[in-house]
Amino acid sequence: MSENKRDLHVDLAICGAATVGPWTLDYDVETRRPLVEAMEVPSWGGGVIVADCAEEADARFIAEARAGWPHAIERALVAEAEVARLKRVIDEALESSEWGVYEDALKSVVRILREAAE
Template sequence: MKRNLHADLAICEAATPGPLSADADEWPGNENLRYWVNTHEDGIGCFLAYEDAKFFAEAREGWPEAMRIAIAAEAENKRLRTELKVESLRAAEWEGAAIGCVEMWRKLREVVLTNATGGGGENINDYDIMLNVMDDIESEVSEDGAA
């Protein structure tokens, strides 16, 4: 069963305020009530084992603090998961856009290649120049590892 940290924290905060202390001296007269947990004013509980009394006393301030930390961590985890989903969607959009750009580049290059003369000197036309520029760009992109 998953704990409700907000409800658990409310229970802790409703309890007798701390600090509490566990009395290490054994209380005589009752073997079931041996170690008291005290406020500055009065005893509020008694335990069979000192370790239990110590745990109870320390938990009064320790558990609420641990719960506040856990609640904050859960909120941060939720925020980061949401941010990750948003960024993943953005990355997918950019990847799709990049694929679209590559496809358009290839189509443009086909048109330019079809209209280029492939000649030299006086036979050169604007498409030949564009093809050379496109080849240079592709070469630079390939060298950068982006293609």
Template sequence: MDKGYGGNPARDSIESVAETQRDLHADLALCTAVPEVYYDEGGGYTASSLSDAATQFFEEAPVAWPHAIERAISAESEVNRLQMLLSDQEQAIITLRDRALSAGAHCFGLRQEVTYLRVGIAAAMTYPPGIIRAKLSRVLAEAIADE
């Protein structure tokens, strides 16, 4: 598998690793093992002046760094997606909480109304039947008029 590196089998095997997943900790260790960059007059490095670690670094860097950056970009994208999902879920929880509070207040109002009606019924039970019938007729007439 020649990727334009002159058929260098070590470079080709590096490329196949990068296509799957690189060990970023090993790449970082390799980067920190290179104390400085060695340049020749032409602006490049000379293999004869490089340590083994530096040579390995310069051979792997063109594959390792793009791969690391792609993984970082992917990770950032996933973090953003999860943050948006979390924000949506937080908003849904707030909405449900507000609805529950509103329903609780409504239930409290209904409980007060039921208590008021029970007191009224208990009081009405002490009246003679004719008075109860007259009061109920008046309440029903008012309710129909309100509709």
């Protein structure tokens, strides 16, 4: 199965370009339809409406995604950077060990990972 890898920096920029949060779940007083309001942007009845949904679950998702998605993307970027760093550390350990001597290579990996964790 092929996976389309998203550009997390672009996704984070999209989040940043959206109307400022927090966004909250509310209801239209006339239609009783679920709404999502940006409370930091004043409007005549509260916050500016950023979404009008047919289902409460959709409105809740949109409202929570305003804060949750940027947070998740930032955590993913940090995790990806840490994975890349640890790969470099392991590569360094393997390159500094005597090839063919697995015990030596593993000891080098453990030593360098311990140093990297400090």
